[in-house]
Amino acid sequence: MKRTLILTSALVAAGVAAQAEELAVMSWGGAYSKSQVEAYHKPFTEKTGVTVIDVVADNPATPIKAQVEAGNVSVSIADVEYADAMALCDEGLLEEIDPSIFADAPDGTPAMEDFLPGAVTDCFVATIVFSTIYAYDDTKFPDAKPTTIADLFDLEGFPGKRGLRKTPKVNLEMALMADGVAPEEVYDMLETDEGVERAFAKLDTIKDEVVWWEAGAQPPQLLADGEVAMTTAYNGRIFSAAVAEEKPFVSVFNGQVYEYDGYVIPLGAPNQERALEFLTFATQTQQLADQAKWISYGPARKSSGPLVGLYEDGETEMGPYMPTAEANLEVALPSSVEFWADRNVELSERFNAWLAN
Structure with missing residues:
Protein backbone atom coordinates (compact mmCIF):
# COMPACT_ATOMS: atom_id res chain seq x y z
CA MET A 1 0.00 0.00 0.00
CA PHE A 130 4.68 30.36 -48.84
CA SER A 131 4.87 33.03 -51.47
CA THR A 132 5.00 36.76 -51.85
CA ILE A 133 2.26 37.78 -54.26
CA TYR A 134 0.51 41.05 -54.84
CA ALA A 135 -3.10 41.79 -54.08
CA TYR A 136 -5.53 44.57 -54.78
CA ASP A 137 -8.75 46.02 -53.45
CA ASP A 138 -11.40 44.99 -55.97
CA THR A 139 -13.48 48.10 -55.28
CA LYS A 140 -10.64 50.30 -56.56
CA PHE A 141 -10.82 48.77 -60.05
CA PRO A 142 -14.46 48.35 -61.08
CA ASP A 143 -13.64 47.81 -64.75
CA ALA A 144 -10.31 46.35 -65.87
CA LYS A 145 -8.67 44.07 -63.29
CA PRO A 146 -4.95 43.57 -62.62
CA THR A 147 -3.87 40.09 -63.71
CA THR A 148 -0.10 40.14 -64.29
CA ILE A 149 2.98 41.21 -62.38
CA ALA A 150 3.40 44.04 -64.91
CA ASP A 151 0.12 45.54 -63.69
CA LEU A 152 1.64 46.12 -60.24
CA PHE A 153 3.98 48.61 -61.90
CA ASP A 154 1.38 50.15 -64.24
CA LEU A 155 0.33 53.38 -62.53
CA GLU A 156 -1.39 54.70 -65.63
CA GLY A 157 -3.60 51.68 -66.23
CA PHE A 158 -4.15 50.99 -62.53
CA PRO A 159 -3.66 54.20 -60.55
CA GLY A 160 -3.15 54.30 -56.81
CA LYS A 161 -0.54 53.83 -54.11
CA ARG A 162 1.49 50.60 -53.98
CA GLY A 163 2.65 48.70 -50.91
CA LEU A 164 6.07 47.02 -51.04
CA ARG A 165 8.12 45.29 -48.35
CA LYS A 166 11.07 47.43 -47.27
CA THR A 167 13.76 45.07 -48.58
CA PRO A 168 15.46 44.34 -51.90
CA LYS A 169 14.47 40.68 -51.73
CA VAL A 170 11.44 39.90 -53.93
CA ASN A 171 11.15 43.52 -55.07
CA LEU A 172 14.10 43.13 -57.44
CA GLU A 173 12.81 39.81 -58.76
CA MET A 174 9.30 41.13 -59.32
CA ALA A 175 10.64 44.27 -60.98
CA LEU A 176 12.53 42.21 -63.55
CA MET A 177 9.58 39.91 -64.24
CA ALA A 178 7.37 42.96 -64.65
CA ASP A 179 9.94 44.28 -67.12
CA GLY A 180 9.63 41.16 -69.26
CA VAL A 181 12.37 38.90 -67.86
CA ALA A 182 11.33 35.24 -67.74
CA PRO A 183 11.37 33.74 -64.22
CA GLU A 184 14.11 31.24 -65.10
CA GLU A 185 16.38 34.11 -66.20
CA VAL A 186 15.85 36.45 -63.23
CA TYR A 187 18.79 35.41 -61.05
CA ASP A 188 21.20 35.23 -63.96
CA MET A 189 20.17 38.78 -64.76
CA LEU A 190 20.60 39.93 -61.16
CA GLU A 191 24.14 38.54 -61.14
CA THR A 192 25.06 41.35 -63.54
CA ASP A 193 25.38 45.07 -62.84
CA GLU A 194 23.10 45.71 -65.81
CA GLY A 195 20.43 43.45 -64.34
CA VAL A 196 20.52 45.16 -60.96
CA GLU A 197 20.29 48.58 -62.60
CA ARG A 198 17.39 47.38 -64.73
CA ALA A 199 15.51 46.20 -61.62
CA PHE A 200 16.05 49.48 -59.80
CA ALA A 201 15.04 51.41 -62.90
CA LYS A 202 11.74 49.54 -62.92
CA LEU A 203 11.24 50.25 -59.23
CA ASP A 204 11.92 53.91 -59.99
CA THR A 205 8.72 53.98 -62.07
CA ILE A 206 6.57 53.53 -58.93
CA LYS A 207 8.90 54.72 -56.17
CA ASP A 208 7.00 57.98 -55.53
CA GLU A 209 3.77 56.04 -55.02
CA VAL A 210 5.13 53.36 -52.67
CA VAL A 211 4.10 52.84 -49.04
CA TRP A 212 6.73 50.60 -47.44
CA TRP A 213 5.79 47.79 -45.08
CA GLU A 214 7.90 45.62 -42.77
CA ALA A 215 5.58 43.25 -40.88
CA GLY A 216 3.37 40.62 -42.52
CA ALA A 217 0.21 41.95 -40.90
CA GLN A 218 0.62 45.37 -42.51
CA PRO A 219 -0.35 44.76 -46.18
CA PRO A 220 -3.95 43.65 -45.50
CA GLN A 221 -4.32 46.60 -43.15
CA LEU A 222 -2.94 49.01 -45.75
CA LEU A 223 -5.55 47.74 -48.21
CA ALA A 224 -8.34 47.84 -45.63
CA ASP A 225 -7.47 51.42 -44.63
CA GLY A 226 -7.39 52.53 -48.26
CA GLU A 227 -3.76 53.63 -47.97
CA VAL A 228 -2.84 51.57 -51.04
CA ALA A 229 -4.72 50.18 -54.02
CA MET A 230 -2.28 47.27 -54.45
CA THR A 231 0.39 45.73 -52.27
CA THR A 232 2.79 42.85 -52.21
CA ALA A 233 1.99 40.50 -49.35
CA TYR A 234 2.39 36.98 -48.04
CA ASN A 235 -0.27 34.96 -49.80
CA GLY A 236 -1.74 33.51 -46.60
CA ARG A 237 -2.33 36.93 -45.09
CA ILE A 238 -4.44 38.04 -48.04
CA PHE A 239 -6.34 34.75 -48.07
CA SER A 240 -7.24 35.19 -44.41
CA ALA A 241 -8.40 38.77 -44.92
CA ALA A 242 -10.44 37.90 -48.01
CA VAL A 243 -12.04 34.67 -46.80
CA ALA A 244 -12.16 34.93 -43.02
CA GLU A 245 -12.82 38.67 -42.83
CA GLU A 246 -14.66 38.97 -46.17
CA LYS A 247 -12.51 41.85 -47.38
CA PRO A 248 -12.78 42.69 -51.12
CA PHE A 249 -9.17 41.66 -51.76
CA VAL A 250 -7.99 39.69 -54.78
CA SER A 251 -4.70 37.77 -54.92
CA VAL A 252 -2.59 37.78 -58.08
CA PHE A 253 -0.17 34.84 -58.24
CA ASN A 254 1.30 35.84 -61.59
CA GLY A 255 4.90 36.74 -60.76
CA GLN A 256 4.83 35.20 -57.28
CA VAL A 257 8.13 34.43 -55.53
CA TYR A 258 7.83 31.32 -53.37
CA GLU A 259 10.06 29.76 -50.73
CA TYR A 260 10.23 27.63 -47.62
CA TYR A 321 -5.25 29.18 -52.87
CA MET A 322 -1.96 27.33 -52.37
CA PRO A 323 1.21 28.77 -53.96
CA THR A 324 1.87 25.26 -55.26
CA ALA A 325 -1.44 24.96 -57.17
CA GLU A 326 -0.68 24.25 -60.82
CA ALA A 327 -2.41 27.37 -62.13
CA ASN A 328 -0.51 29.56 -59.66
CA LEU A 329 2.86 28.30 -60.86
CA GLU A 330 2.51 29.39 -64.50
CA VAL A 331 4.58 32.55 -63.93
CA ALA A 332 6.36 31.92 -60.65
CA LEU A 333 9.88 32.05 -59.27
CA PRO A 334 11.43 29.91 -56.54
CA SER A 335 13.49 32.23 -54.34
CA SER A 336 17.22 31.50 -54.59
CA VAL A 337 18.74 30.93 -51.16
CA GLU A 338 22.21 30.81 -52.68
CA PHE A 339 21.79 34.14 -54.45
CA TRP A 340 20.59 35.97 -51.36
CA ALA A 341 23.17 34.35 -49.12
CA ASP A 342 25.87 35.76 -51.42
CA ARG A 343 24.36 39.13 -52.31
CA ASN A 344 22.04 40.18 -49.47
CA VAL A 345 24.46 42.56 -47.72
CA GLU A 346 25.57 44.21 -50.95
CA LEU A 347 22.07 44.60 -52.38
CA SER A 348 20.61 45.76 -49.07
CA GLU A 349 23.18 48.57 -49.00
CA ARG A 350 22.31 49.44 -52.58
CA PHE A 351 18.59 49.34 -51.75
CA ASN A 352 18.96 51.57 -48.69
CA ALA A 353 20.98 54.08 -50.68
CA TRP A 354 18.29 54.06 -53.37
CA LEU A 355 15.59 54.69 -50.74
CA ALA A 356 17.51 57.64 -49.36
CA ASN A 357 17.76 59.40 -52.73
Whole structure:
Protein backbone atom coordinates (compact mmCIF):
# COMPACT_ATOMS: atom_id res chain seq x y z
CA MET A 1 0.00 0.00 0.00
CA LYS A 2 2.78 2.38 0.95
CA ARG A 3 4.59 1.59 -2.33
CA THR A 4 1.43 2.37 -4.32
CA LEU A 5 1.03 5.73 -2.60
CA ILE A 6 4.62 6.66 -3.32
CA LEU A 7 4.29 5.77 -6.98
CA THR A 8 1.00 7.61 -7.27
CA SER A 9 2.47 10.71 -5.65
CA ALA A 10 5.42 10.58 -8.02
CA LEU A 11 3.16 10.35 -11.02
CA VAL A 12 1.03 13.25 -9.80
CA ALA A 13 4.15 15.34 -9.19
CA ALA A 14 5.42 14.54 -12.68
CA GLY A 15 2.09 15.53 -14.17
CA VAL A 16 2.07 18.83 -12.30
CA ALA A 17 5.65 19.54 -13.42
CA ALA A 18 4.77 18.83 -17.04
CA GLN A 19 1.69 21.03 -16.81
CA ALA A 20 3.79 23.87 -15.41
CA GLU A 21 6.46 23.47 -18.10
CA GLU A 22 6.56 26.04 -20.87
CA LEU A 23 8.08 26.12 -24.34
CA ALA A 24 8.56 29.51 -26.02
CA VAL A 25 8.15 29.51 -29.82
CA MET A 26 8.81 32.72 -31.76
CA SER A 27 6.87 33.37 -34.96
CA TRP A 28 5.40 36.10 -37.15
CA GLY A 29 2.03 36.80 -35.50
CA GLY A 30 -1.39 37.34 -37.06
CA ALA A 31 -3.15 34.68 -39.09
CA TYR A 32 0.09 32.74 -39.50
CA SER A 33 0.72 32.34 -35.77
CA LYS A 34 -2.94 31.42 -35.32
CA SER A 35 -2.51 28.56 -37.80
CA GLN A 36 0.44 27.27 -35.79
CA VAL A 37 -1.38 27.61 -32.48
CA GLU A 38 -4.31 25.57 -33.80
CA ALA A 39 -2.32 22.92 -35.69
CA TYR A 40 0.75 22.56 -33.47
CA HIS A 41 0.62 24.33 -30.11
CA LYS A 42 -2.76 23.24 -28.78
CA PRO A 43 -2.42 19.56 -29.83
CA PHE A 44 1.13 19.43 -28.43
CA THR A 45 -0.06 20.82 -25.10
CA GLU A 46 -2.91 18.32 -25.05
CA LYS A 47 -0.48 15.48 -25.70
CA THR A 48 2.35 16.49 -23.36
CA GLY A 49 0.95 18.98 -20.85
CA VAL A 50 3.61 21.47 -21.93
CA THR A 51 2.29 25.01 -22.45
CA VAL A 52 3.51 26.53 -25.71
CA ILE A 53 4.06 30.29 -25.48
CA ASP A 54 3.58 32.17 -28.76
CA VAL A 55 6.19 34.95 -29.03
CA VAL A 56 5.71 37.40 -31.93
CA ALA A 57 8.33 39.31 -33.95
CA ASP A 58 8.21 41.16 -37.28
CA ASN A 59 11.03 38.89 -38.50
CA PRO A 60 12.15 36.32 -35.90
CA ALA A 61 15.60 35.97 -37.47
CA THR A 62 16.56 39.44 -36.19
CA PRO A 63 15.92 38.96 -32.45
CA ILE A 64 17.25 35.39 -32.60
CA LYS A 65 20.59 36.62 -33.94
CA ALA A 66 20.71 39.30 -31.25
CA GLN A 67 19.82 36.89 -28.44
CA VAL A 68 22.41 34.31 -29.42
CA GLU A 69 25.16 36.89 -29.85
CA ALA A 70 24.29 38.35 -26.43
CA GLY A 71 24.29 34.90 -24.84
CA ASN A 72 20.75 35.44 -23.55
CA VAL A 73 18.40 33.18 -25.51
CA SER A 74 14.80 33.24 -24.23
CA VAL A 75 13.01 31.13 -26.86
CA SER A 76 13.46 27.45 -27.66
CA ILE A 77 12.25 27.50 -31.28
CA ALA A 78 11.92 30.19 -33.93
CA ASP A 79 10.07 30.25 -37.23
CA VAL A 80 12.23 31.83 -39.93
CA GLU A 81 12.51 32.12 -43.69
CA TYR A 82 14.74 29.60 -45.45
CA ALA A 83 17.41 32.11 -46.50
CA ASP A 84 17.64 33.51 -42.96
CA ALA A 85 17.99 29.99 -41.57
CA MET A 86 20.88 29.27 -43.92
CA ALA A 87 22.63 32.51 -42.96
CA LEU A 88 22.17 31.94 -39.22
CA CYS A 89 23.38 28.35 -39.56
CA ASP A 90 26.46 29.45 -41.50
CA GLU A 91 27.27 31.91 -38.73
CA GLY A 92 27.06 29.16 -36.11
CA LEU A 93 24.03 30.71 -34.40
CA LEU A 94 21.75 27.66 -34.57
CA GLU A 95 21.73 24.17 -33.10
CA GLU A 96 22.10 21.33 -35.57
CA ILE A 97 19.01 19.13 -35.91
CA ASP A 98 19.35 15.36 -36.31
CA PRO A 99 16.98 14.39 -39.17
CA SER A 100 16.35 11.01 -37.57
CA ILE A 101 13.90 12.69 -35.16
CA PHE A 102 11.34 13.27 -37.89
CA ALA A 103 8.44 10.85 -38.21
CA ASP A 104 7.99 8.74 -41.33
CA ALA A 105 4.93 9.25 -43.53
CA PRO A 106 1.83 7.24 -42.62
CA ASP A 107 2.52 4.78 -45.46
CA GLY A 108 6.02 4.14 -44.14
CA THR A 109 7.89 6.41 -46.56
CA PRO A 110 11.02 7.62 -44.75
CA ALA A 111 10.71 11.21 -43.58
CA MET A 112 13.65 12.43 -45.63
CA GLU A 113 12.04 11.08 -48.79
CA ASP A 114 8.68 12.56 -47.84
CA PHE A 115 9.82 16.13 -47.22
CA LEU A 116 10.03 18.28 -50.34
CA PRO A 117 13.53 18.67 -51.84
CA GLY A 118 15.77 20.83 -49.67
CA ALA A 119 13.14 21.20 -46.93
CA VAL A 120 15.44 19.79 -44.23
CA THR A 121 18.96 21.08 -43.72
CA ASP A 122 21.54 20.86 -40.92
CA CYS A 123 19.78 23.51 -38.82
CA PHE A 124 16.30 23.88 -40.33
CA VAL A 125 13.10 21.97 -41.02
CA ALA A 126 10.52 23.49 -43.35
CA THR A 127 6.86 23.42 -42.45
CA ILE A 128 5.34 25.44 -45.29
CA VAL A 129 5.78 26.72 -48.80
CA PHE A 130 4.68 30.36 -48.84
CA SER A 131 4.87 33.03 -51.47
CA THR A 132 5.00 36.76 -51.85
CA ILE A 133 2.26 37.78 -54.26
CA TYR A 134 0.51 41.05 -54.84
CA ALA A 135 -3.10 41.79 -54.08
CA TYR A 136 -5.53 44.57 -54.78
CA ASP A 137 -8.75 46.02 -53.45
CA ASP A 138 -11.40 44.99 -55.97
CA THR A 139 -13.48 48.10 -55.28
CA LYS A 140 -10.64 50.30 -56.56
CA PHE A 141 -10.82 48.77 -60.05
CA PRO A 142 -14.46 48.35 -61.08
CA ASP A 143 -13.64 47.81 -64.75
CA ALA A 144 -10.31 46.35 -65.87
CA LYS A 145 -8.67 44.07 -63.29
CA PRO A 146 -4.95 43.57 -62.62
CA THR A 147 -3.87 40.09 -63.71
CA THR A 148 -0.10 40.14 -64.29
CA ILE A 149 2.98 41.21 -62.38
CA ALA A 150 3.40 44.04 -64.91
CA ASP A 151 0.12 45.54 -63.69
CA LEU A 152 1.64 46.12 -60.24
CA PHE A 153 3.98 48.61 -61.90
CA ASP A 154 1.38 50.15 -64.24
CA LEU A 155 0.33 53.38 -62.53
CA GLU A 156 -1.39 54.70 -65.63
CA GLY A 157 -3.60 51.68 -66.23
CA PHE A 158 -4.15 50.99 -62.53
CA PRO A 159 -3.66 54.20 -60.55
CA GLY A 160 -3.15 54.30 -56.81
CA LYS A 161 -0.54 53.83 -54.11
CA ARG A 162 1.49 50.60 -53.98
CA GLY A 163 2.65 48.70 -50.91
CA LEU A 164 6.07 47.02 -51.04
CA ARG A 165 8.12 45.29 -48.35
CA LYS A 166 11.07 47.43 -47.27
CA THR A 167 13.76 45.07 -48.58
CA PRO A 168 15.46 44.34 -51.90
CA LYS A 169 14.47 40.68 -51.73
CA VAL A 170 11.44 39.90 -53.93
CA ASN A 171 11.15 43.52 -55.07
CA LEU A 172 14.10 43.13 -57.44
CA GLU A 173 12.81 39.81 -58.76
CA MET A 174 9.30 41.13 -59.32
CA ALA A 175 10.64 44.27 -60.98
CA LEU A 176 12.53 42.21 -63.55
CA MET A 177 9.58 39.91 -64.24
CA ALA A 178 7.37 42.96 -64.65
CA ASP A 179 9.94 44.28 -67.12
CA GLY A 180 9.63 41.16 -69.26
CA VAL A 181 12.37 38.90 -67.86
CA ALA A 182 11.33 35.24 -67.74
CA PRO A 183 11.37 33.74 -64.22
CA GLU A 184 14.11 31.24 -65.10
CA GLU A 185 16.38 34.11 -66.20
CA VAL A 186 15.85 36.45 -63.23
CA TYR A 187 18.79 35.41 -61.05
CA ASP A 188 21.20 35.23 -63.96
CA MET A 189 20.17 38.78 -64.76
CA LEU A 190 20.60 39.93 -61.16
CA GLU A 191 24.14 38.54 -61.14
CA THR A 192 25.06 41.35 -63.54
CA ASP A 193 25.38 45.07 -62.84
CA GLU A 194 23.10 45.71 -65.81
CA GLY A 195 20.43 43.45 -64.34
CA VAL A 196 20.52 45.16 -60.96
CA GLU A 197 20.29 48.58 -62.60
CA ARG A 198 17.39 47.38 -64.73
CA ALA A 199 15.51 46.20 -61.62
CA PHE A 200 16.05 49.48 -59.80
CA ALA A 201 15.04 51.41 -62.90
CA LYS A 202 11.74 49.54 -62.92
CA LEU A 203 11.24 50.25 -59.23
CA ASP A 204 11.92 53.91 -59.99
CA THR A 205 8.72 53.98 -62.07
CA ILE A 206 6.57 53.53 -58.93
CA LYS A 207 8.90 54.72 -56.17
CA ASP A 208 7.00 57.98 -55.53
CA GLU A 209 3.77 56.04 -55.02
CA VAL A 210 5.13 53.36 -52.67
CA VAL A 211 4.10 52.84 -49.04
CA TRP A 212 6.73 50.60 -47.44
CA TRP A 213 5.79 47.79 -45.08
CA GLU A 214 7.90 45.62 -42.77
CA ALA A 215 5.58 43.25 -40.88
CA GLY A 216 3.37 40.62 -42.52
CA ALA A 217 0.21 41.95 -40.90
CA GLN A 218 0.62 45.37 -42.51
CA PRO A 219 -0.35 44.76 -46.18
CA PRO A 220 -3.95 43.65 -45.50
CA GLN A 221 -4.32 46.60 -43.15
CA LEU A 222 -2.94 49.01 -45.75
CA LEU A 223 -5.55 47.74 -48.21
CA ALA A 224 -8.34 47.84 -45.63
CA ASP A 225 -7.47 51.42 -44.63
CA GLY A 226 -7.39 52.53 -48.26
CA GLU A 227 -3.76 53.63 -47.97
CA VAL A 228 -2.84 51.57 -51.04
CA ALA A 229 -4.72 50.18 -54.02
CA MET A 230 -2.28 47.27 -54.45
CA THR A 231 0.39 45.73 -52.27
CA THR A 232 2.79 42.85 -52.21
CA ALA A 233 1.99 40.50 -49.35
CA TYR A 234 2.39 36.98 -48.04
CA ASN A 235 -0.27 34.96 -49.80
CA GLY A 236 -1.74 33.51 -46.60
CA ARG A 237 -2.33 36.93 -45.09
CA ILE A 238 -4.44 38.04 -48.04
CA PHE A 239 -6.34 34.75 -48.07
CA SER A 240 -7.24 35.19 -44.41
CA ALA A 241 -8.40 38.77 -44.92
CA ALA A 242 -10.44 37.90 -48.01
CA VAL A 243 -12.04 34.67 -46.80
CA ALA A 244 -12.16 34.93 -43.02
CA GLU A 245 -12.82 38.67 -42.83
CA GLU A 246 -14.66 38.97 -46.17
CA LYS A 247 -12.51 41.85 -47.38
CA PRO A 248 -12.78 42.69 -51.12
CA PHE A 249 -9.17 41.66 -51.76
CA VAL A 250 -7.99 39.69 -54.78
CA SER A 251 -4.70 37.77 -54.92
CA VAL A 252 -2.59 37.78 -58.08
CA PHE A 253 -0.17 34.84 -58.24
CA ASN A 254 1.30 35.84 -61.59
CA GLY A 255 4.90 36.74 -60.76
CA GLN A 256 4.83 35.20 -57.28
CA VAL A 257 8.13 34.43 -55.53
CA TYR A 258 7.83 31.32 -53.37
CA GLU A 259 10.06 29.76 -50.73
CA TYR A 260 10.23 27.63 -47.62
CA ASP A 261 9.61 28.77 -44.07
CA GLY A 262 10.10 26.64 -40.99
CA TYR A 263 11.67 26.02 -37.61
CA VAL A 264 15.13 26.42 -36.13
CA ILE A 265 16.55 26.02 -32.62
CA PRO A 266 18.72 28.97 -31.56
CA LEU A 267 22.18 28.10 -30.24
CA GLY A 268 21.99 27.73 -26.47
CA ALA A 269 18.18 27.64 -26.47
CA PRO A 270 16.52 26.58 -23.21
CA ASN A 271 14.63 23.29 -22.91
CA GLN A 272 16.12 21.75 -26.04
CA GLU A 273 14.81 18.24 -25.31
CA ARG A 274 11.24 19.53 -25.39
CA ALA A 275 12.05 21.65 -28.43
CA LEU A 276 13.08 18.54 -30.36
CA GLU A 277 9.94 16.77 -29.18
CA PHE A 278 7.88 19.70 -30.46
CA LEU A 279 9.65 19.66 -33.85
CA THR A 280 8.99 15.94 -34.22
CA PHE A 281 5.31 16.47 -33.41
CA ALA A 282 4.71 19.60 -35.48
CA THR A 283 6.30 18.22 -38.66
CA GLN A 284 4.22 15.05 -38.83
CA THR A 285 2.15 14.55 -41.96
CA GLN A 286 -1.19 15.27 -40.29
CA GLN A 287 -0.03 18.34 -38.37
CA LEU A 288 1.34 19.99 -41.52
CA ALA A 289 -1.91 19.25 -43.35
CA ASP A 290 -3.87 20.63 -40.39
CA GLN A 291 -2.06 23.96 -40.57
CA ALA A 292 -3.35 24.39 -44.12
CA LYS A 293 -6.88 24.34 -42.69
CA TRP A 294 -6.16 27.71 -41.15
CA ILE A 295 -4.01 29.49 -43.75
CA SER A 296 -3.23 28.97 -47.43
CA TYR A 297 0.38 27.86 -47.26
CA GLY A 298 1.41 24.57 -48.83
CA PRO A 299 2.73 21.86 -46.47
CA ALA A 300 6.39 20.89 -46.82
CA ARG A 301 5.72 17.12 -46.92
CA LYS A 302 4.41 15.26 -49.95
CA SER A 303 2.16 13.03 -47.86
CA SER A 304 0.42 16.09 -46.37
CA GLY A 305 -0.86 17.40 -49.71
CA PRO A 306 -3.71 14.89 -50.22
CA LEU A 307 -4.92 15.56 -46.66
CA VAL A 308 -5.41 19.28 -47.26
CA GLY A 309 -9.12 19.85 -47.49
CA LEU A 310 -11.47 22.64 -46.51
CA TYR A 311 -10.79 25.87 -44.71
CA GLU A 312 -12.06 26.21 -41.14
CA ASP A 313 -15.35 27.57 -42.54
CA GLY A 314 -16.10 24.08 -43.84
CA GLU A 315 -16.85 25.44 -47.32
CA THR A 316 -13.72 26.87 -48.98
CA GLU A 317 -11.46 24.43 -50.85
CA MET A 318 -7.90 25.33 -49.90
CA GLY A 319 -6.17 23.80 -52.92
CA PRO A 320 -6.62 26.69 -55.40
CA TYR A 321 -5.25 29.18 -52.87
CA MET A 322 -1.96 27.33 -52.37
CA PRO A 323 1.21 28.77 -53.96
CA THR A 324 1.87 25.26 -55.26
CA ALA A 325 -1.44 24.96 -57.17
CA GLU A 326 -0.68 24.25 -60.82
CA ALA A 327 -2.41 27.37 -62.13
CA ASN A 328 -0.51 29.56 -59.66
CA LEU A 329 2.86 28.30 -60.86
CA GLU A 330 2.51 29.39 -64.50
CA VAL A 331 4.58 32.55 -63.93
CA ALA A 332 6.36 31.92 -60.65
CA LEU A 333 9.88 32.05 -59.27
CA PRO A 334 11.43 29.91 -56.54
CA SER A 335 13.49 32.23 -54.34
CA SER A 336 17.22 31.50 -54.59
CA VAL A 337 18.74 30.93 -51.16
CA GLU A 338 22.21 30.81 -52.68
CA PHE A 339 21.79 34.14 -54.45
CA TRP A 340 20.59 35.97 -51.36
CA ALA A 341 23.17 34.35 -49.12
CA ASP A 342 25.87 35.76 -51.42
CA ARG A 343 24.36 39.13 -52.31
CA ASN A 344 22.04 40.18 -49.47
CA VAL A 345 24.46 42.56 -47.72
CA GLU A 346 25.57 44.21 -50.95
CA LEU A 347 22.07 44.60 -52.38
CA SER A 348 20.61 45.76 -49.07
CA GLU A 349 23.18 48.57 -49.00
CA ARG A 350 22.31 49.44 -52.58
CA PHE A 351 18.59 49.34 -51.75
CA ASN A 352 18.96 51.57 -48.69
CA ALA A 353 20.98 54.08 -50.68
CA TRP A 354 18.29 54.06 -53.37
CA LEU A 355 15.59 54.69 -50.74
CA ALA A 356 17.51 57.64 -49.36
CA ASN A 357 17.76 59.40 -52.73
